[in-house]
Amino acid sequence: MIEINFTEADGNRRILSADPGSTLLNAILGAGIKGIVAECGGGCSCGTCHVHVALDWTGRLPAPADDETDMLSLAEDVTEQSRLACQIRLAPELNGLSVAIPGAA
Amino acid sequence: MERIVGAGHAGVQAAASLRDEGFDGDIELVSAESTLPYHRPPLSKRFAEGLTDEAIALRPAAFYATQDIRLRRGTAVEEIDARRQRLTLGSGKQLAYDQLILATGARNRRLAVPGEELNGIVSIRDLGDAYRLASSVVIGTRAFVVGAGYLGLEVAAVLARRGVKVTIAASRPLPLSRSVSEGTAKVLATALREMGIETIVGADVAGFEGSRHRVTGVRLGDGRLCATELVVIGIGAVPSIELADHAGLDVDDGILVDEALATSAANISAIGDCARLRGGARLESVANATFQARRIAAQFCGKPDLTPETPWFWSDIGELKLKMVGVRQPDDVVQTLAVNDGHATLCFRDQQLAAVETINANRVHVAARRILDAGVPLGMDVANAPGFDIVAHAKALAARVAESSRAA
Ligand SMILES: Cc1cc2nc3c(=O)[nH]c(=O)nc-3n(C[C@H](O)[C@H](O)[C@H](O)COP(=O)(O)OP(=O)(O)OC[C@H]3O[C@@H](n4cnc5c(N)ncnc54)[C@H](O)[C@@H]3O)c2cc1C
Ligand code: FES
Numbered sequence: 001m002i003e004i005n006f007t008e009a010d011g012n013r014r015i016l017s018a019d020p021g022s023t024l025l026n027a028i029l030g031a032g033i034k035g036i037v038a039e040c041g042g043g044c045s046c047g048t049c050h051v052h053v054a055l056d057w058t059g060r061l062p063a064p065a066d067d068e069t070d071m072l073s074l075a076e077d078v079t080e081q082s083r084l085a086c087q088i089r090l091a092p093e094l095n096g097l098s099v100a101i102p103g104a105a
Numbered sequence: 106m107e108r109i110v111g112a113g114h115a116g117v118q119a120a121a122s123l124r125d126e127g128f129d130g131d132i133e134l135v136s137a138e139s140t141l142p143y144h145r146p147p148l149s150k151r152f153a154e155g156l157t158d159e160a161i162a163l164r165p166a167a168f169y170a171t172q173d174i175r176l177r178r179g180t181a182v183e184e185i186d187a188r189r190q191r192l193t194l195g196s197g198k199q200l201a202y203d204q205l206i207l208a209t210g211a212r213n214r215r216l217a218v219p220g221e222e223l224n225g226i227v228s229i230r231d232l233g234d235a236y237r238l239a240s241s242v243v244i245g246t247r248a249f250v251v252g253a254g255y256l257g258l259e260v261a262a263v264l265a266r267r268g269v270k271v272t273i274a275a276s277r278p279l280p281l282s283r284s285v286s287e288g289t290a291k292v293l294a295t296a297l298r299e300m301g302i303e304t305i306v307g308a309d310v311a312g313f314e315g316s317r318h319r320v321t322g323v324r325l326g327d328g329r330l331c332a333t334e335l336v337v338i339g340i341g342a343v344p345s346i347e348l349a350d351h352a353g354l355d356v357d358d359g360i361l362v363d364e365a366l367a368t369s370a371a372n373i374s375a376i377g378d379c380a381r382l383r384g385g386a387r388l389e390s391v392a393n394a395t396f397q398a399r400r401i402a403a404q405f406c407g408k409p410d411l412t413p414e415t416p417w418f419w420s421d422i423g424e425l426k427l428k429m430v431g432v433r434q435p436d437d438v439v440q441t442l443a444v445n446d447g448h449a450t451l452c453f454r455d456q457q458l459a460a461v462e463t464i465n466a467n468r469v470h471v472a473a474r475r476i477l478d479a480g481v482p483l484g485m486d487v488a489n490a491p492g493f494d495i496v497a498h499a500k501a502l503a504a505r506v507a508e509s510s511r512a513a
């Protein structure tokens with residue numbers, strides 16, 4: 001199991017657990033995190049699974065593909081920490097990944 | 106007790122959003138399907154292949170437990186007694202409700218011609234259809250796709266890529282011509298040809314021929330017979346309104362709702378593909394289903410209404426990522442935009458940007474959504490000026506909006 005430190009919109013912190021190889025989005029949806037709609041089901045088509053990855057983790061994730069960068073290009077609260085949760089596959093070395101809802105308190 | 110009929114995109118999102126908004130009463134989803142509720146778009150884009158049950162699910166199984174949402178699967182609601190606020194299930198069991206949300210969706214239109222019941226003729230709406238289609242793909246065989254709408258084109262592209270010889274029967278010369286501008290349709294038509302897909306225009310299907318209960322050919326209205334091993338029917342969908350109709354609710358190509366998504370009966374709302382705004386259009390899209398679900402939840406919980414969202418839609422036709430934001434009208438003035446490796450068409454109404462179609466131009470799509478959602482008009486004169494850059498325009502607009510919300 002992989003554990004993810006997640007900060008919700010109201011600043012509340014939670015630990016999500018996920019199977020290695022599943023996506024970050026799956027872990028988020030399973031936990032019923034507010035504010036993640038994920039309309040396109042991980043197709044990189046909607047941009048509604050936007051999260052902020054903690055700065056000390058951004059470099060450890062595989063770089064985003066062009067599609068992902070394009071979808072994020074005009075997202076609200078976009079920063080260098082922005083990623084689409086559906087495009088992040090949880091490899092075992094991502095255990096302890098720290099992620100927040102954009103604009104979290 | 107909040108009961109929701111139908112556990113598709115709309116129903117499941119409504120349940121999720123009710124919890125998001127803090128509703129702590131009972132929620133029950135009644136689903137005619139026995140599977141864990143799932144995403145429909147991948148059915149036609151990849152026949153749901155290579156996707157685990159978890160990956161295609163709208164929400165992982167754990168969601169229903171953690172959110173305390175009861176999901177009653179494989180059970181259809183047979184009847185609504187709107188006066189006594191009760192539902193009758195297929196089993197005869199009755200359930201009372203305080204609030205009822207109808208999210209019964211749509212089903213595919215049938216062709217209603219002889220031979221339609223033969224094996225090898227599919228129409229793709231649910232997971233079972235996708236599995237049936239996936240198991241019918243044999244390299245070197247032929248497939249006949251009836252209808253050049255989104256579903257037909259998506260399926261045709263997947264089949265062609267897998268080595269099936271595809272013919273599309275279209276009612277009009279250009280694909281998707283009811284939904285997209287001529288320019289966009291032409292790009293699609295060229296791409297289909299390049300995929301080796303043949304299109305027969307203006308041919309209506311009179312019936313199907315078969316042998317040993319399996320389809321072997323398509324009989325066209327002019328008498329021609331096209332031999333084939335597989336037929337896919339994609340001629341649009343009809344809203345599932347019978348339940349509402351029998352209960353005496355106002356229906357007319359959809360369960361009629363007002364701006365607040367209320368039907369003509371007390372304590373019954375309708376959302377998603379099955380609902381039609383009085384005097385307006387019925388939209389069939391994930392974005393609309395999700396938005397209406399979020400809106401109804403905010404309302405029930407006494408939260409401020411959501412800011413309207415410009416309708417948007419996506420479709421993946423082979424390598425083409427088609428996206429639309431805003432609803433194009435036939436009289437719109439169109440203008441194409443130069444985009445690297447892609448296409449973008451701006452549609453203007455009353456001199457203002459009203460809709461944008463893009464193919465493999467996600468950045469333009471995202472920019473257009475931002476502009477249309479902001480509700481700040483973009484005049485045709487501005488867009489026509491030399492050097493106009495829609496992405497830069499959207500960025501500047503977003504910065505202005507952020508600035509003014511900081512100031513407020
Ligand atoms: C193959 C396919 C591909 C698509 N691709 C795209 C796309 O790329 N982009 C996009 O935006 N949209 C796409 N769509 C459209 C999108 O899937 C629909 O707009 C969306 O599913 C609507 O959600 P809904 O919840 O209103 O209806 P549905 O998803 O149809 O769900 C309704 C549910 O209610 C159930 N139900 C009906 N009557 C009863 C009853 N009496 N009792 C209990 N349950 C009942 C049905 O069985 C069904 O499970 C696609 C649709 C299909 C079929
Ligand atoms: S779920 Fe749509 S982009 Fe991630």
